[in-house]
Amino acid sequence: MDALMSWLLDLKDTFVLCFIDGDRWKWLVEGFRNSIVITVFAIVIGLFFGVILAAVRSSYDKNAESLKMRGGIGYWSLRIVNFLAKVYITVIRGIPVVVQLMIWYFVILVSQKNDVLIAIIGFGFNSSAYVAEIFRGGIMSVDNGQFEAGRSLGFNYIQTMKNIIIPQAVKSSLPTLLNEVIALLKETSVAGYVGIMDLTKAGDLIRGRVFEAFMPLIAVAIIYLVTVVVLTNVFTAIERRLRRNER
Numbered sequence: 256m257d258a259l260m261s262w263l264l265d266l267k268d269t270f271v272l273c274f275i276d277g278d279r280w281k282w283l284v285e286g287f288r289n290s291i292v293i294t295v296f297a298i299v300i301g302l303f304f305g306v307i308l309a310a311v312r313s314s315y316d317k318n319a320e321s322l323k324m325r326g327g328i329g330y331w332s333l334r335i336v337n338f339l340a341k342v343y344i345t346v347i348r349g350i351p352v353v354v355q356l357m358i359w360y361f362v363i364l365v366s367q368k369n370d371v372l373i374a375i376i377g378f379g380f381n382s383s384a385y386v387a388e389i390f391r392g393g394i395m396s397v398d399n400g401q402f403e404a405g406r407s408l409g410f411n412y413i414q415t416m417k418n419i420i421i422p423q424a425v426k427s428s429l430p431t432l433l434n435e436v437i438a439l440l441k442e443t444s445v446a447g448y449v450g451i452m453d454l455t456k457a458g459d460l461i462r463g464r465v466f467e468a469f470m471p472l473i474a475v476a477i478i479y480l481v482t483v484v485v486l487t488n489v490f491t492a493i494e495r496r497l498r499r500n501e502r
């Protein structure tokens with residue numbers, strides 16, 4: 256019993272040292288806020304550009320043969336844009352995200368003073384390549400009869416994609432998109448490489464200040480875990496509601 260009480264007292268002292276003294280808990284709050292802000296706005300950028308890239312890639316995959324037979328500028332324009340989209344996706348997916356972030360920070364946006372904004376842009380464009388492939392798979396899984404149904408209703412190709420194909424692709428891609436959001440949240444932990452106060456950086460700063468690793472790192476791990484569980488439950492609820500609407 257004495258040993259247990261001694262351990263609990265040591266744990267309390269360590270907790271006070273790590274988080275209460277010097278208001279170091281505020282570092283975790285600031286870091287968590289920055290991680291969430293970066294994740295939310297980066298996924299918005301990723302979704303915007305990812306859907307465009309997916310539409311280009313899937314349009315070429317579905318229509319290349321018929322357009323080739325017709326020839327003309329339409330086929331060659333789509334082929335060039337598709338090639339550029341493939342190059343972009345290959346480059347982004349082939350370079351580690353921390354290297355991309357440092358390129359944005361130290362090379363491209365070196366004059367920009369807003370570190371969080373740089374992280375949003377860096378992670379957003381990185382995410383767009385992965386979102387593009389997620390949605391491309393969803394679009395390609397939609398039956399071609401849906402395209403023909405859209406055309407029979409008088410929609411052009413863009414209207415068919417917007418009103419019929421992409422909504423179905425979103426539903427089928429939702430579980431994979433959840434994985435991308437979770438992966439993006441955890442990838443923001445490398446933002447500290449360029450001096451951004453994210454959640455992991457906050458825990459590391461506390462560790463370096465008090466020379467105690469266990470409590471700060473466990474706190475960071477628990478915060479990430481709880482956030483991922485909440486996100487998973489939210490996406491599960493959305494997916495369940497979409498299934499109900501289908502019925």
